[in-house]
Amino acid sequence: MAELNGKRIVIAGGSGFLGLSLAEHFVEAGGQVTILSRSQPKRSGRWETVTWDGRTPGNWMESLNGADAVVNLAGRTVNCIKTPDHQDEILRSRVESTRVLGEAMRVVSSPPPVWVQMSTAHIYGDPPTAVCSEESIEGIGFAPMIGRAWESEFARSQLPGQRGVILRTSFVIGRDRGAGSGALGTLGLITKLGLGGRVGKGTQGLSWIHEYDLNRLFTRAITEHSMSGIYIASAPNPVSQVEFMRTLRKSMGMPIGFPAFEWMVRIGAPLFFRTDPELVLYGRYVVSKRLANEGFTFTFPRLEAALEDLCRKKMLRHAI
Numbered sequence: 001m002a003e004l005n006g007k008r009i010v011i012a013g014g015s016g017f018l019g020l021s022l023a024e025h026f027v028e029a030g031g032q033v034t035i036l037s038r039s040q041p042k043r044s045g046r047w048e049t050v051t052w053d054g055r056t057p058g059n060w061m062e063s064l065n066g067a068d069a070v071v072n073l074a075g076r077t078v079n080c081i082k083t084p085d086h087q088d089e090i091l092r093s094r095v096e097s098t099r100v101l102g103e104a105m106r107v108v109s110s111p112p113p114v115w116v117q118m119s120t121a122h123i124y125g126d127p128p129t130a131v132c133s134e135e136s137i138e139g140i141g142f143a144p145m146i147g148r149a150w151e152s153e154f155a156r157s158q159l160p161g162q163r164g165v166i167l168r169t170s171f172v173i174g175r176d177r178g179a180g181s182g183a184l185g186t187l188g189l190i191t192k193l194g195l196g197g198r199v200g201k202g203t204q205g206l207s208w209i210h211e212y213d214l215n216r217l218f219t220r221a222i223t224e225h226s227m228s229g230i231y232i233a234s235a236p237n238p239v240s241q242v243e244f245m246r247t248l249r250k251s252m253g254m255p256i257g258f259p260a261f262e263w264m265v266r267i268g269a270p271l272f273f274r275t276d277p278e279l280v281l282y283g284r285y286v287v288s289k290r291l292a293n294e295g296f297t298f299t300f301p302r303l304e305a306a307l308e309d310l311c312r313k314k315m316l317r318h319a320i
């Protein structure tokens with residue numbers, strides 16, 4: 001696989017769960033990768049790390065000069081209690097990093113011709129049953145507001161004539177490469193404790209994507225010149241929360257999974273997991289019409305095979 005054929009790609013916010021997975025994928029596909037991070041690398045690899053602060057112009061801008069593509073993943077995790085200061089950082093880390101990337105691209109003499117921008121499928125809010133596509137209206141509340149601010153800043157920051165692709169990404173399931181395994185690690189731990197059952201009503205949608213398919217989408221966004229604008233990055237078969245946990249239990253060989261009532265989650269999530277209970281009490285079903293129309297084939301269209309892949313490679317068990 002040498003689809004990237006020496007292309008130089010800058011990944012802003014590439015030091016985390018998704019960034020390390022993507023960096024590895026790009027390198028294996030023949031790319032040369034530079035990660036922009038606020039700190040020294042947590043894990044070394046066949047890429048270079050350049051320091052930035054995610055908001056101020058500096059020497060790091062030179063890494064964009066002559067690059068073939070930039071991918072922007074930077075953003076403080078939303079997996080936390082939504083105190084005012086956390087909310088502020090969730091917003092600023094996304095908008096300011098996007099803005100300063102746009103400023104940098106206006107300074108360098110040879111800016112990347114394509115910018116692939118992370119966004120969130122949570123922009124559709126938490127409709128209980130509707131299946132959202134790229135044509136659906138955006139939702140209301142904190143997460144949709146963040147998504148809109150992020151994408152609006154991207155639209156303002158993109159260079160005239162630069163190809164831009166936004167990936168509104170759902171819950172990514174993947175392995176731990178030294179920067180955590182996202183929310184799947186927590187769900188795996190809960191499952192191991194025998195608590196991986198229905199949460200609240202259990203009918204809330206859980207849209208997901210295997211990291212391998214997400215990495216393939218980022219690669220396609222870089223190499224396929226017809227790709228432009230907003231796409232939903234999510235497997236074509238989203239499931240309910242109760243179905244997700246049933247499949248996870250099966251993959252992990254855990255026969256029981258006690259349910260949690262809404263009141264338990266509202267008390268337990270902030271107390272034991274320092275997170276926002278609404279992340280599990282609500283959800284959404286999203287499916288990409290554009291990827292289907294443009295002929296993208298998912299390697300992992302179904303959850304069972306996706307989770308089995310992670311378990312088979314001992315990735316999931318290792319991660320939790």
Ligand SMILES: NC(=O)c1ccc[n+]([C@@H]2O[C@H](COP(=O)([O-])OP(=O)(O)OC[C@H]3O[C@@H](n4cnc5c(N)ncnc54)[C@H](OP(=O)(O)O)[C@@H]3O)[C@@H](O)[C@H]2O)c1
Nearest residue numbers: 013014015016017018037038054074075076093169171172
């Ligand atoms: N994981 C998912 O299921 C999922 C789904 C949809 C969207 N996303 C989005 O994808 C992106 C990456 O997710 P992830 O799971 O890899 O998260 P992660 O492991 O927490 O990594 C987040 C990255 O953002 C950078 N970052 C954090 N706070 C920052 C700040 N204040 N200013 C600049 N950079 C900052 C971090 O870089 P340094 O600390 O090295 O500077 C890190 O590389 C995030 O924007 C997230 O919202 C994730």
